[in-house]
Amino acid sequence: MKKDFAKLNYYEMLDIGPDAAFFEIRHAYNAALQIYEADSMVSYSLFSTEERRKILELLERAYLTLINAQERKKYDAELAQAGIIPATTDKGPHRRPACIYDVKRQTGTTVLPKKTNKSILRESVEKNKKISEILSGPEINGAALKNIRKELGIPLERIAQETRVRLDYLNCIEEDKIDRLPAAAFLKGFIKAYLKSLCVEPADDISTRYMQWLERARKSG
Amino acid sequence: MAHIWPIGGGKGGSGKSFLTSSLGRLLAATGKKTLLVDLDLGSANLHTLLDVPYPEKSFSDFIRRKILRLEDVVLATPVPNLYIISGAHDTLDIANLPYEQKSKTLRAIARLDYDWIMLDLGAGTSFNTLDFFLISQNSIFVTTPEPTSIENVYRLVRSIYFRRIRQYFTATEFKTLEQEVTRKFGEGSFNKPDCIIQTIKTTHPDKGELLESDFNSFKFKLVLNQLRRHDNIALGAQICKIIEKHLGFHIEFAGNVAFDDRVHDAICQRVSFLERYPYTRTAYDLRELSKNIAQSGSQQLLLRYS
Numbered sequence: 001m002k003k004d005f006a007k008l009n010y011y012e013m014l015d016i017g018p019d020a021a022f023f024e025i026r027h028a029y030n031a032a033l034q035i036y037e038a039d040s041m042v043s044y045s046l047f048s049t050e051e052r053r054k055i056l057e058l059l060e061r062a063y064l065t066l067i068n069a070q071e072r073k074k075y076d077a078e079l080a081q082a083g084i085i086p087a088t089t090d091k092g093p094h095r096r097p098a099c100i101y102d103v104k105r106q107t108g109t110t111v112l113p114k115k116t117n118k119s120i121l122r123e124s125v126e127k128n129k130k131i132s133e134i135l136s137g138p139e140i141n142g143a144a145l146k147n148i149r150k151e152l153g154i155p156l157e158r159i160a161q162e163t164r165v166r167l168d169y170l171n172c173i174e175e176d177k178i179d180r181l182p183a184a185a186f187l188k189g190f191i192k193a194y195l196k197s198l199c200v201e202p203a204d205d206i207s208t209r210y211m212q213w214l215e216r217a218r219k220s221g
Numbered sequence: 222m223a224h225i226w227p228i229g230g231g232k233g234g235s236g237k238s239f240l241t242s243s244l245g246r247l248l249a250a251t252g253k254k255t256l257l258v259d260l261d262l263g264s265a266n267l268h269t270l271l272d273v274p275y276p277e278k279s280f281s282d283f284i285r286r287k288i289l290r291l292e293d294v295v296l297a298t299p300v301p302n303l304y305i306i307s308g309a310h311d312t313l314d315i316a317n318l319p320y321e322q323k324s325k326t327l328r329a330i331a332r333l334d335y336d337w338i339m340l341d342l343g344a345g346t347s348f349n350t351l352d353f354f355l356i357s358q359n360s361i362f363v364t365t366p367e368p369t370s371i372e373n374v375y376r377l378v379r380s381i382y383f384r385r386i387r388q389y390f391t392a393t394e395f396k397t398l399e400q401e402v403t404r405k406f407g408e409g410s411f412n413k414p415d416c417i418i419q420t421i422k423t424t425h426p427d428k429g430e431l432l433e434s435d436f437n438s439f440k441f442k443l444v445l446n447q448l449r450r451h452d453n454i455a456l457g458a459q460i461c462k463i464i465e466k467h468l469g470f471h472i473e474f475a476g477n478v479a480f481d482d483r484v485h486d487a488i489c490q491r492v493s494f495l496e497r498y499p500y501t502r503t504a505y506d507l508r509e510l511s512k513n514i515a516q517s518g519s520q521q522l523l524l525r526y527s
Contacts, residue, residue: 034459041366044368045375
């Protein structure tokens with residue numbers, strides 16, 4: 001069953017470990033005040049005015065003791081004597097906040113920026129023989145674009161996400177559904193965006209070739 | 222044996238019935254046979270929330286012996302796997318259930334053959350409500366982030382423990398216990414279950430031990446309902462912490478449920494909120510809550526009624 005609040009040790013009152021760092025103590029005290037203050041909703045009606053006053057008093061004493069390095073040392077010694085917490089060394093058992101900057105770090109070991117996904121992609125476009133074969137072929141149509149994309153193993157959804165071109169338009173382009181394509185003025189931009197997101201260069205020329213193919217296909221069809 | 226979950230919370234209007242019906246729908250959707258029992262005696266609403274506006278049988282029929290077995294009072298709802306014992310046409314004096322009727326009901330509920338049984342309990346801390354809570358080791362307290370509601374939850378928690386202690390003693394024993402506690406801890410301390418327990422441990426060590434193991438087996442959960450955007454989201458966890466620290470009872474915080482005006486709309490239109498507005502924060506919270514509860518269905522011990 002529960003222990004009386006007044007019989008808890010200061011660490012228990014504030015819900016922290018005996019090795020808490022100073023900022024943790026301050027933080028715990030603030031959190032406790034949020035709970036026990038007179039206008040707090042959490043403890044509303046749970047305590048009488050007198051009980052609340054006592055609790056706040058105890059919390060304050062706990063905080064003032066633990067936040068003061070000398071007082072805390074004395075208090076820790078008392079607790080250690082009673083066997084409640086392990087005995088402390090002279091250095092102090094308390095954790096210190098971790099350094100954000102490591103001043104001892106050796107210079108000259110700067111880390112290279114990681115290769116972005118784009119540069120990896122560009123490399124694989126350049127190395128891939130099949131893609132250069134497709135690009136040097138006679139015609140660039142939707143099927144050709146799809147083959148390039150398949151070679152790179154990139155899902156169509158990702159292109160839609162990156163280029164913000166509607167997925168059904170992208171599908172129509174890849175499947176060569178000529179009668180359902182958007183107007184030419186938009187289409188050229190879409191093709192360029194598609195190529196750019198795959199890092200296939202030169203996007204301008206290839207998209208022009210696509211438009212030429214489309215014109216021919218419309219005339220003959 | 223069924224997992225029985227009493228759902229209550231002291232204050233009226235905190236969303237107990239809505240929560241019960243929503244959890245019932247979600248648990249039934251997992252394929253488990255789920256029964257909701259409307260034990261908000263005298264102000265039953267559950268049938269309305271479950272779209273059974275004119276139930277042909279009700280809990281009263283069992284109390285008045287028109288229907289002898291409680292399982293025959295069960296009605297099917299439009300939701301698959303979800304059943305209800307309605308309180309729609311209860312007699313007007315049902316709120317004052319006599320003791321024998323209550324224990325008969327408790328025994329009958331414990332014998333029902335369902336996977337999940339949820340009891341929708343009324344507001345207040347009357348003996349009936351408290352005893353329905355004590356049918357199971359599990360229960361769910363519902364509170365809203367308002368001082369009125371939180372006040373009543375603290376009261377309810379204390380009352381439940383007080384009632385449990387009371388069940389171990391006869392009237393005269395209890396009277397002497399009261400005198401003993403007041404002598405030891407001063408005026409007003411008989412309202413504090415922890416003072417009583419401490420006294421019992423010295424005067425009746427055997428009963429003190431039983432009570433302590435009882436209390437340790439309780440798995441109460443707290444749900445913070447109707448949380449608005451600017452409310453403190455840590456409130457629920459803080460309440461559980463303070464109950465544990467100062468009352469010595471372990472209550473697990475089960476989650477927040479966001480406030481949504483559309484709950485009102487769904488109730489007015491008498492449709493399921495979860496179906497009409499499945500992509501709201503509130504619906505998401507409810508689904509998370511039902512998962513939490515489905516995972517923690519544990520052993521059910523009928524306390525003193527079997």
